[in-house]
Amino acid sequence: SFEGGGGGRKQADCFKDYVVGYPKEIDMELRLATAKTKVPEGSKGVLLKNLYLSCDPYMRHLMSKPRPNTYFTSFLPGSVITGLGVSKVVDSGHEDFKVGDLVWGLTGWEEFSLILNPAGLVKIKYTDIPLSYYTGILGMPGLTAYVGFYEICSPKKGETVFVSAASGAVGQLVGQFAKLMGCYVVGSAGSKEKVELLKNKFGFDDAFNYKEEQDLTTALERCFPEGIDIYFENVGGRMLDAVLLNMKVQGRIAVCGLISQYNLTKPEGVYNLSCIITKRLRMQGFLEPDYVHMYPKFLELVVQYIREGRMTYVEDTAKGLEEAPSALIGLFSGRNVGKQVVCISHD
Numbered sequence: 001s002f003e004g005g006g007g008g009r010k011q012a013d014c015f016k017d018y019v020v021g022y023p024k025e026i027d028m029e030l031r032l033a034t035a036k037t038k039v040p041e042g043s044k045g046v047l048l049k050n051l052y053l054s055c056d057p058y059m060r061h062l063m064s065k066p067r068p069n070t071y072f073t074s075f076l077p078g079s080v081i082t083g084l085g086v087s088k089v090v091d092s093g094h095e096d097f098k099v100g101d102l103v104w105g106l107t108g109w110e111e112f113s114l115i116l117n118p119a120g121l122v123k124i125k126y127t128d129i130p131l132s133y134y135t136g137i138l139g140m141p142g143l144t145a146y147v148g149f150y151e152i153c154s155p156k157k158g159e160t161v162f163v164s165a166a167s168g169a170v171g172q173l174v175g176q177f178a179k180l181m182g183c184y185v186v187g188s189a190g191s192k193e194k195v196e197l198l199k200n201k202f203g204f205d206d207a208f209n210y211k212e213e214q215d216l217t218t219a220l221e222r223c224f225p226e227g228i229d230i231y232f233e234n235v236g237g238r239m240l241d242a243v244l245l246n247m248k249v250q251g252r253i254a255v256c257g258l259i260s261q262y263n264l265t266k267p268e269g270v271y272n273l274s275c276i277i278t279k280r281l282r283m284q285g286f287l288e289p290d291y292v293h294m295y296p297k298f299l300e301l302v303v304q305y306i307r308e309g310r311m312t313y314v315e316d317t318a319k320g321l322e323e324a325p326s327a328l329i330g331l332f333s334g335r336n337v338g339k340q341v342v343c344i345s346h347d
Contacts, residue, residue, distance in 0.1 A: 010035035011321050012110035015075040019063040022263040022332060027063065028081065028325040036114045039093040045116040046097045048087035050107055054135035055328045055340040056169070059083055060262045071287065081109040081324075086124070086134045094118055102127060104134040109324055111344065122295070126303055136169050136339035137313040138302060140288050144256060145173035146298045147291040152254035152284050153230045157182035160224055162243065164210075165234035167194040167314070169339035170256060172202050174232045176311050179203050183230075186223045188239070190334040197337065201312060216242035227251070236261045237268040244272040247279050255285040263332055314338030 012033045019027050039045050059081075061072040075081060085107040089097050097103070097118060105121035107113045115121070124134055136142060148170075149155060161178040163171045166187025175198065178185045186206045187198045198207035206223050213219040220228070220242055227248035233240060236258030247253070261267045276283060305311040316336040318327040324342045331340055 010111040012080045012108065013321055013324050015063065015077060015079060015081050017077045018065045018074070019060075021265055023060060023063055023329055025325045025329055028328075030322055030325075033080070033110065035110075035112045037091075039091045039114065041093075043093045043116060044118075045093055045114055046089050046103075046118045046121070047091040048103070048107055048113045048115060049090045050085050050087045050109075050111060050113060050344050051346065052086040052132045052135050053107075053109055053324060053342040053344065054084040054139070055324070055331055055336075055342065056083065056140070057257055057259050057262065057331055059328060060332065082106060083109060084135060084140055086131050087113070097121070097123070102131065104139055109321065111321070125299070129303065129306060132315060132317070132341050132343070133306075133313060135341050136315065137173060137306070137311070138299060141169035141339065142173060142302060143291065143295055143298050144288045145170045145177060146302070147288065147294065148232060148254040148256050148286060149174050149177045149230075151291065151294075152286050153232070153252045155181055155183060155230055159183050159229035160226065160248075161185045161230045161232070162220070162224065162228045163187045163204075163232045163234070164239050164243075165189070165257070165259060166198050166204065166207065167202075167338060168234065168336075171232070171234055172198075172314065172338065173311070175202050175204050178230075179205075180305070180310065188219075188235075194334075194337060197314065201314065210239065217245050220246040230254075232256060233258070235259055237270070241270050241272050244270075244275040244281075247275060247281055249279045251279060251281050253281060253283040255283060259332070316340050318342045320344065 013028055014031050039047050062075045066074045086104045089101040102124040103121040161183045163174050165171045167189045175185050185204050187204045188210045189195050190211050195207045195209050198204040208219050228246050229248050229251050231243045231253045233255045234257045237260040316338045327340050327342050330336050
């Protein structure tokens with residue numbers, strides 16, 4: 001839980017009102033707000049100085065009107081936007097958090113956040129790696145890629161793997177996990193620059209710009225003449241339809257996201273669902289919070305990969321709270337190259 005209250009002044013990005021269709025920068029506004037300078041006496045909360053904020057596609061769901069029976073809890077109009085971030089503890093009433101501790105977890109899009117229930121914060125163990133990585137490769141996107149690929153897809157060496165939105169925060173990691181396992185990996189992205197990044201930086205065997213393909217089914221047939229064993233789904237819509245036609249028998253699909261659909265008032269239909277039956281496919285959605293118990297194992301593995309130079313990560317960094325709305329909106333037009341991060345302060 002978050003709380004403002006008397007004390008100093010701070011900048012904060014606030015949510016104005018519920019969004020229909022594509023979000024715009026004017027749906028958010030930078031305000032001056034009051035800020036606590038100390039944790040209230042007797043509280044077990046922590047006061048954080050926010051360093052890096054994470055822009056993630058799921059945040060679009062939080063900008064819509066609340067709906068019954070949904071996983072997401074919408075932002076409250078007029079309130080400070082919340083999301084994952086990296087922060088430093090500047091005051092604490094909790095025995096597990098000391099002043100100076102570095103943490104990542106849910107925080108506010110503001111300079112300082114008072115978090116009354118810090119149980120969800122994770123103390124940062126390794127500080128020899130860029131702190132911003134805890135918004136991405138060592139945070140929620142990293143664990144998402146790890147769980148989705150290894151736990152949901154049950155990969156085997158030599159299998160064929162397709163990743164959509166492959167240059168994003170999650171996709172770039174899935175491709176690298178697959179290559180480390182000895183799979184043949186192809187990714188799709190939305191620009192020539194991103195396609196080159198996939199092949200030359202992340203080691204994908206092949207990649208294509210979906211915007212330049214007249215027929216996605218033909219593009220996938222070209223890349224996978226024998227078919228696809230594993231599809232890591234980040235896009236949905238036309239891409240999913242084309243993939244279903246190109247899956248092998250007993251293929252697996254991990255549904256991580258459907259970013260092409262988030263801003264549509266009427267989502268696109270998927271017409272090739274009969275392939276799930278005829279090809280005996282397993283298609284499963286998943287959410288990273290269900291697998292937080294795997295974080296310690298994941299962290300040790302990926303830190304080792306980073307130190308050994310076996311995995312790399314690309315970030316797109318915006319600077320300052322005033323740039324955060326533009327950075328978030330850019331996710332939905334593919335403007336970012338790599339993981340979108342907002343740097344508030346390095347200290």
